[in-house]
Structure formats: C-alpha cells, structure tokens
Amino acid sequence: MDDSVAESAPLKILIADDSNSDRLILNTLLGRLGHHVIEAVNGQEAVFLFRSKHPDVVLLDALMPEMDGMEAARQIKQLAGERLVPLIFVTSLSEAESLAQCLEAGGDGFLSKPYNQVLIKAKLQAFNRMRLMHQTLSDQRDLMHVRNRQLLEEQHVARRVFDNVAHTGCLDATNIRYHASPLSVFSGDVLFASPRPAGGMLVFAGDFTGHGLPAAIGALPVAEIFYGMASKGFDGGDILSEINLKLVRILPKDMFCCAVMVEADFAHNQLKIWNGGLPDMWLMRSSTERFILPSRHLPLGILGAEQFKADMETVRSQPGDRLLLMTDGVLECTNNEGEVFGEQGVRLAVEHAGSESHPFDALMDGIRRFTGRQKFGDDLTLCCLEMVDEAGFAVLPDNAVASTLAGPTQWKCEYEIQGRTLGEFNPLPLLLHICMEVPGLRRKSGEIYTLLSELYNNALEHGVLELPSDWKYTSEGFDRYYSERTERLDRVSGHYIRFSLYHELSNWGGRLSCVCEDSGRGFDYKSHPVLQATEMVQSGPRYGGRGLALLKRLAKSIRFHEQGNRVEVVYDWYF
Amino acid sequence: MPIQTRRSHDGQSLIIKIQGRFDFSTHQAFRDAYEHGGKNVDGYVVDLSEATYLDSSALGMLLLLRDYAGGDNASIVIENCNNDVRKILTISNFEQLFTIR
Numbered sequence: 001m002d003d004s005v006a007e008s009a010p011l012k013i014l015i016a017d018d019s020n021s022d023r024l025i026l027n028t029l030l031g032r033l034g035h036h037v038i039e040a041v042n043g044q045e046a047v048f049l050f051r052s053k054h055p056d057v058v059l060l061d062a063l064m065p066e067m068d069g070m071e072a073a074r075q076i077k078q079l080a081g082e083r084l085v086p087l088i089f090v091t092s093l094s095e096a097e098s099l100a101q102c103l104e105a106g107g108d109g110f111l112s113k114p115y116n117q118v119l120i121k122a123k124l125q126a127f128n129r130m131r132l133m134h135q136t137l138s139d140q141r142d143l144m145h146v147r148n149r150q151l152l153e154e155q156h157v158a159r160r161v162f163d164n165v166a167h168t169g170c171l172d173a174t175n176i177r178y179h180a181s182p183l184s185v186f187s188g189d190v191l192f193a194s195p196r197p198a199g200g201m202l203v204f205a206g207d208f209t210g211h212g213l214p215a216a217i218g219a220l221p222v223a224e225i226f227y228g229m230a231s232k233g234f235d236g237g238d239i240l241s242e243i244n245l246k247l248v249r250i251l252p253k254d255m256f257c258c259a260v261m262v263e264a265d266f267a268h269n270q271l272k273i274w275n276g277g278l279p280d281m282w283l284m285r286s287s288t289e290r291f292i293l294p295s296r297h298l299p300l301g302i303l304g305a306e307q308f309k310a311d312m313e314t315v316r317s318q319p320g321d322r323l324l325l326m327t328d329g330v331l332e333c334t335n336n337e338g339e340v341f342g343e344q345g346v347r348l349a350v351e352h353a354g355s356e357s358h359p360f361d362a363l364m365d366g367i368r369r370f371t372g373r374q375k376f377g378d379d380l381t382l383c384c385l386e387m388v389d390e391a392g393f394a395v396l397p398d399n400a401v402a403s404t405l406a407g408p409t410q411w412k413c414e415y416e417i418q419g420r421t422l423g424e425f426n427p428l429p430l431l432l433h434i435c436m437e438v439p440g441l442r443r444k445s446g447e448i449y450t451l452l453s454e455l456y457n458n459a460l461e462h463g464v465l466e467l468p469s470d471w472k473y474t475s476e477g478f479d480r481y482y483s484e485r486t487e488r489l490d491r492v493s494g495h496y497i498r499f500s501l502y503h504e505l506s507n508w509g510g511r512l513s514c515v516c517e518d519s520g521r522g523f524d525y526k527s528h529p530v531l532q533a534t535e536m537v538q539s540g541p542r543y544g545g546r547g548l549a550l551l552k553r554l555a556k557s558i559r560f561h562e563q564g565n566r567v568e569v570v571y572d573w574y575f
Numbered sequence: 576m577p578i579q580t581r582r583s584h585d586g587q588s589l590i591i592k593i594q595g596r597f598d599f600s601t602h603q604a605f606r607d608a609y610e611h612g613g614k615n616v617d618g619y620v621v622d623l624s625e626a627t628y629l630d631s632s633a634l635g636m637l638l639l640l641r642d643y644a645g646g647d648n649a650s651i652v653i654e655n656c657n658n659d660v661r662k663i664l665t666i667s668n669f670e671q672l673f674t675i676r
Contacts, residue, residue: 209631253642254635258667277667298668302638328631 011128014038014055016046016072017090018064022113026059026090029117033124043067047075055085057127059111062091062102070105077106084134086127090115155186158216166223169194169230170201177360178383179376187379188215189327192223194230197432197449200266202230202239203385206259206300207278207327211379218257218301221246233429233449236263236272237310240300244308247301256301260325263312266390267450267550271323272312276300279331280343282324282350283315284359290350291315293323314482316475321387324350324359329380333371341370360384407439409505416498422464423489428453431499438503440510440573447554448512448571454547455516455567456497461485463520463565464495495519509574511556515566522563578604580612588618588650594625597660599632609640619644624655629663641672652676 013035017023027037038053040046044067046060058076062069073087089102092113099110111123162185171178171193180191188208195201204226208215222243229239240261247257258277265271275281276297283291297309326346333341349366353359363382368374413434417427428449435441435448461467465488471477500515551558555569578601579592589612593601609619619640623629641649652674656664664675 209635254632254639256635256638258631279666295666295668298671302672 011035011056011124012038012053013057013059013124014040014046014049014053015059015090016040016043016064016069017059017061018042019061022061022090025115029115029120032117033121035124043069043072046072047079050076050079050085056131057124058085058087059090060087060107062089062093062098070101073102073105073107082138084131086131088123088127155183159183159185162216162220162223165220166190166192166227169227173201175386175388176203176383177358177386178381179364180381180383181376181378184378184381185216185219186213187211187329187377188219189329189379189381190219190222191381191383192226193385194227196230196263197233197445198267198453199390199446199450201262201264201385202226202236203262203264203325203383204239204259205278205325205327205381205383206257207329207379207381208257209255214255218247218251218255221250222257229429233432233453235312235426236261236274237312238426238429240274240310240312241305241308244300244303244310245305248304251301256299258295258299258328261312262323262325262385264317264323264385264387266319266388269317269319269387271315271317271321271387273315273323274310274312279326279328279346281326282346282359283317284322284324284350285318285320286355311486314478316472316478317387319387319389322359323385323387324363325383325385326363327379327381329377330363330367330382333367333376333380335371341367345370358384407437409438409503409510411503413501414498415501416496418496419493422460422492422495422497427497427499428456431501434501435503435512438510438512440575441503441512444573450550451514451554451569451571452499454551455499455514455569458547458567459497459516459518459520459565462523463518464492464497465489466520509572512571512573513568514571515568517562517566520565522565577601578608580608582613583620587616588620589613589616590620590622592622592625595627597623597626597629597633597636599630602632602636605636606639609643616644618650618652620652620654622654623657623660626657626660629660634663634667634669637669637673650674 013030015023015026015030015037017026018041023039023041027039030037038049038055040049042064043060046058047067049055050058060069060072064072069089073089076085076087086108087106088109088111089107090111090113091099091102093099094112102110108127109123111120159182169192170176171191173193176193178191180189181187184190188211190204190206192204193201206219206222208218225243225246226239229242240259256277260276260278260281261274263272271283273281273293274297275293275295277295277299280295281293283293285291293313293315296313330346331340331342333345345366346363349363350359353362360382367376415427415431417425431452432445432449435452436445441448462469465485467481467485467488471481496519498517502513504511551569554571556572557570559568560566561568577594579594581590582588583590589609591605591608591612593605621637621640637651637653641651644651653664653669654676656675661675664670669675
C-alpha cells in the first residue's frame with residue numbers, strides 16, 4: 001500500500017468524554033475530516049469499545065465518572081499490547097503535574113480544549129504516521145522471525161541429509177575427544193574420522209572459506225570421498241589428492257578449504273600428518289614434551305593435480321600421545337574487550353595443563369575462561385586424538401553384512417607393479433577390493449588388509465628399497481628412515497613387486513593363498529628370531545619382527561622361498 | 576576510499592593499496608581496482624602497508640586476482656604486510672602463489 005494513501009485513509013477513532021456537548025463537537029470535527037467515530041461516555045465504556053471495535057486512535061477525556069481517563073489509558077495500553085494505538089488526552093487541564101500523570105498512564109500526547117480543527121488534523125496526521133511506521137516495523141520484524149525460523153528448520157533438515165552422507169564415522173571412539181557444533185557445517189567446518197581396514201584411523205578436519213549454504217555444499221563431496229576411500233583402505237595422501245581435485249573442480253576460484261589429515265597407525269606407533277592452512281597442531285607426549293606441527297601446504301581446492309603435494313609427514317609416536325587439532329574459530333574467539341584468543345591463548349592453555357588434566361579439557365577451559373562464555377560459536381572445531389595400544393582396542397568389528405550375491409569362490413589373480421609405479425601408486429586398495437568380492441573374506445576385511453599391507457610394505461621397504469628396520473630404534477634413525485624412504489622411492493627403477501592370489505572353497509570355509517615376491521635381495525629368514533620361535537614371541541620393538549609376528553598370528557602358515565624375497569601366506573576362513 | 580590504485584614509476588605494474596580492513600566488505604572495490612586498472616599491466620602489487628586486518632575472504636580475493644592476472648603465469652607481489660597479516664598469509668602458505676615481501 002502506498003504510504004500517502006495510507007496516511008490519508010480514514011481512521012477509526014474512539015472518543016471518550018462524559019460531556020455530551022464536547023463529544024458532539026469533536027464528533028462533528030472528526031467526521032468533517034473524513035474519519036469514522038465511535039463514542040463512549042466514560043472510561044469503562046471506552047475500554048469495552050476498544051476491545052470490541054479495535055479503533056486506530058483513542059481520544060480520552062482525563063476526568064470522567066465511573067472510570068477516569070488515566071485508568072482507561074492504562075487498561076487500553078495493556079489491551080493494545082505490542083500494537084501502537086496512539087492515545088491522546090483531550091483536556092482543559094494545564095498544570096504540568098496533571099499533564100505528566102496523563103503521560104505516565106500511557107498517553108502519547110494532548111489536545112487542549114477548546115478544539116482547534118487545524119491542530120486536530122495536524123496532530124492526527126502526525127500520530128498516524130507514527131502508528132503506520134510502527135506497524136511497518138512490526139510487520140517486518142515478524143516476517144524476519146518467520147523467515148529466520150524457516151531458515152533454521154531448513155538447516156536442520158539439511159543437517160540430517162548431511163549426517164546421512166557424513167555420518168560421524170568413528171568420532172565416538174574412546175580415544176577421540178572433540179567439540180563440533182551440530183550446525184558447524186553451515187559455518188564451514190567439517191570433522192570426520194574413519195577406522196582403517198587394517199586398524200588405525202584417519203581423521204580429517206576442514207574449514208571452508210565462507211559461510212552458510214556454499215560452505216555446506218562443498219562439504220558433501222568431501223565427506224563422500226573421505227569415508228568411501230578410507231573404508232577401502234586408501235591412505236591419507238591418496239584421499240587428500242582426490243578431495244583436492246574435486247574441490248578445484250567444483251568450488252569458485254575464491255573459495256578453498258583449509259584442512260588437516262591425520263593417519264594414526266597404532267600397530268606401528270606412528271602418525272602421518274598433513275596440514276594445509278589450519279592452525280598449528282600440537283602433539284603432546286607428556287606434560288613437558290610437546291611438538292608443534294604447523295601448516296606446510298596450501299589449502300585444498302587451489303592447486304591443480306600436477307602441483308598439489310599430498311606428501312604426509314611421518315611422526316614417531318607412543319601410546320598415550322595426544323594430538324590436538326583445531327580450526328581457526330579457536331584462535332578467533334574474542335573476549336568482552338574484543339581481544340582474540342590467538343595462538344598465544346592456545347599455547348598458554350596447553351602449557352599450563354597439569355599432568356593430570358586432558359589437553360582437550362585444558363583448552364576448552366582456557367577458551368571458556370578467556371571468553372567468559374560457556375557456549376561456543378558454530379565455527380569452532382576442536383579434536384584430540386589419542387594414540388592407543390592396539391591390543392585391546394578395536395574400532396572395526398567383523399562386519400558381517402550379508403550379501404545377496406554369492407561372489408566368486410574359485411579364482412586366481414596375479415598383479416605386478418613395476419618401475420616408477422612403485423613410487424607413485426599404492427596397490428593395496430585394489431587388491432583388497434578383489435578379495436572383498438568373496439563374501440567369506442568380506443567379514444575379515446581388517447585381517448586381509450593387514451596381511452596384504454604387511455606383505456607389501458615389507459617387500460617395498462626392506463626388499464626393494466633395502467631400508468634396515470633397526471634404524472627405527474631411535475628418533476634420529478626414525479626421521480632418517482622416512483626421509484631415505486622418500487628419496488629412494490623417487491629414484492627406484494628396474495624393480496617389481498608381484499602378488500599372486502588364489503582362492504578356493506572347501507566344505508568348512510575357504511582358503512586364500514597369497515604369494516608376494518619382490519625383486520630385492522631378500523634376507524636371511526632361516527635365522528630370523530620370530531620365524532625360529534615355536535612360541536609366539538614379541539621380539540622387542542623391532543618393526544620387521546613385529547610385522548612378521550603379526551603375519552604369523554593371522555595366517556595359517558607362512559613360508560619363505562628363494563633368498564627370502566618370496567613369501568607365501570595361507571589364510572583360512574570358516575563358515 | 577579504502578582502496579587506491581596507481582601505476583608504478585615505470586608504468587608496468589598496477590599498485591593496489593588497501594587501507595583498513597581487507598575483508599568481504601572490500602570485495603567489489605578490490606575487484607573494480609584490478610578490472611578497471613587500465614591496459615598493458617605486466618604485474619600487480621598489492622600494498623598492505625595500511626591494511627590492519629585480512630580474513631579468509633581476502634585470501635579468496637587474492638586468488639581471484641591471481642586468476643585474472645593469468646593464473647600460474649601471474650606476477651603478483653604482496654608487500655608491506657604487518658605481522659598479523661603476514662602470519663595469516665604464512666599459515667595458508669600463500670608464498671607458494673605470490674611474492675611476499
């Protein structure tokens with residue numbers, strides 16, 4: 001409606017005056033101005049008529065029998081509630097105190113008797129403008145409330161859809177503590193965790209630029225890629241490359257995703273980490289020994305596949321080590337003075353955590369103390385992953401998912417990777433995929449993956465690359481081991497690793513035979529302590545020994561051939 | 576005016592100077608600055624000497640400029656950052672894409 005039309009539209013005006021003559025004069029005046037008039041002879045009737053006729057403006061005499069103007073004003077204002085109904089006292093009073101009482105009772109203004117038509121017209125117009133403005137503002141506010149509620153409802157529905165794609169994975173595992181707002185995806189934060197088929201875990205935290213729907217849309221494919229690839233046994237680096245490629249393709253140029261990928265290997269006590277644009281991670285070994293793992297990469301979604309580097313940094317760990325990772329929201333928390341928590345705040349909270357307190361609690365408490373608030377914003381994500389002793393820790397149960405397909409039962413497969421491919425490609429997800437076609441093996445995906453990865457890593461690191469496992473005794477040796485591994489992989493040539501898989505069914509279950517052969521020089525398996533032992537012996541912290549011990553425990557038999565560069569493992573499963 | 580542009584002495588590059596907060600509110604002005612910066616620009620200099628703050632949408636805007644200026648072949652210098660601004664550029668490893676001095 002046009003404002004000028006609304007302002008000059010006739011008003012429904014309630015007048016209350018006990019003087020018949022005054023009422024008549026006022027009625028005539030208002031009628032001449034084109035307004036519709038309702039008359040009351042005292043306050044009580046005014047209140048009654050206000051309730052039933054809903055007038056736009058009320059003109060009240062201050063002094064009336066039954067109920068005076070003041071009391072009527074109070075009741076009318078209460079009835080009007082949030083609606084602005086201009087309430088004007090018509091009075092011959094002139095003492096300041098009496099006039100003030102009229103205003104205190106809820107009056108908005110005065111018209112003095114005797115009446116002046118010009119003044120009445122101008123005053124009504126002024127109050128009507130105010131009334132209409134108030135109406136417009138209330139309508140807009142109500143509309144905003146409705147829209148906001150719709151938006152929140154939509155977000156909750158969208159959140160449920162998102163949850164179906166990006167289920168929480170294993171974030172509820174006993175070794176993970178985290179804080180992530182249920183609606184954080186709309187502020188651009190994501191946090192995923194997945195068990196790996198061979199044990200261990202992958203954790204991914206991301207922070208998209210921007211807020212709302214655009215950020216949430218970017219999060220969906222990231223969740224799909226992460227959980228899909230993690231469950232198939234791909235490693236963190238492969239998953240990062242895939243996510244990056246996807247984001248480069250779908251995000252506008254000015255959007256990207258700061259991210260952290262953590263690959264926790266509990267069996268070998270090591271962490272692999274990648275940080276692209278998120279705040280420093282903290283690795284805490286004890287109350288005094290801490291390491292900072294800073295961002296060393298560009299965020300995801302910026303560089304094309306040729307330039308993107310998904311190399312993960314390998315860090316030696318111990319059971320009990322805790323890795324703290326967070327999004328920008330932690331550093332950007334502000335207190336009442338407008339200061340930010342910042343890196344300094346994180347450092348203080350972490351360093352002052354006593355030996356008993358969990359670093360996760362210490363940091364959460366630190367943020368609460370600093371901000372003076374118990375609740376956190378949506379754009380703050382914090383996660384703490386603890387390294388655990390793998391024995392006694394299981395996140396991936398045998399998944400006995402029934403399949404309608406019988407699957408292949410008798411088959412043979414030979415797969416050999418050669419030359420440069422050794423340095424560029426991880427064949428384990430592919431081999432696992434082939435084995436998982438057999439329903440009986442699918443239930444044992446963790447054990448099969450462990451078998452394959454132990455065989456493969458042994459063949460690659462000790463066979464092809466000739467890395468001595470005893471380097472890993474010391475922390476200097478550990479770093480040397482992994483830098484040598486990268487260097488030697490870069491220039492590997494003329495080598496191969498060959499897998500021969502054979503599966504057959506029997507009346508009690510099935511048998512998978514797996515031969516892994518490499519082009520390396522082999523090793524003296526005849527005198528290896530683990531292979532000599534008739535009893536199960538854990539030969540200290542020695543990696544190679546540990547890997548062999550693991551194979552020996554899982555497999556029905558393990559035999560070495562040639563110079564030790566050909567291993568044959570037999571694995572049985574039962575109906 | 577929070578964003579000013581001028582040519583370098585040799586006329587080869589466009590200098591874009593940002594004052595105050597470099598965030599989403601400067602999006603259009605920053606874009607206008609390089610899109611209407613004239614012809615024959617060989618390189619860009621983003622002068623942050625008077626920028627007090629930079630957020631992730633500013634990083635996004637720098638990426639847009641880089642794309643506009645030729646992607647991998649772009650020549651863009653970001654100069655005179657204060658410590659806070661520099662820290663943000665460092666965490667995101669933007670020195671891999673821009674010359675920061």
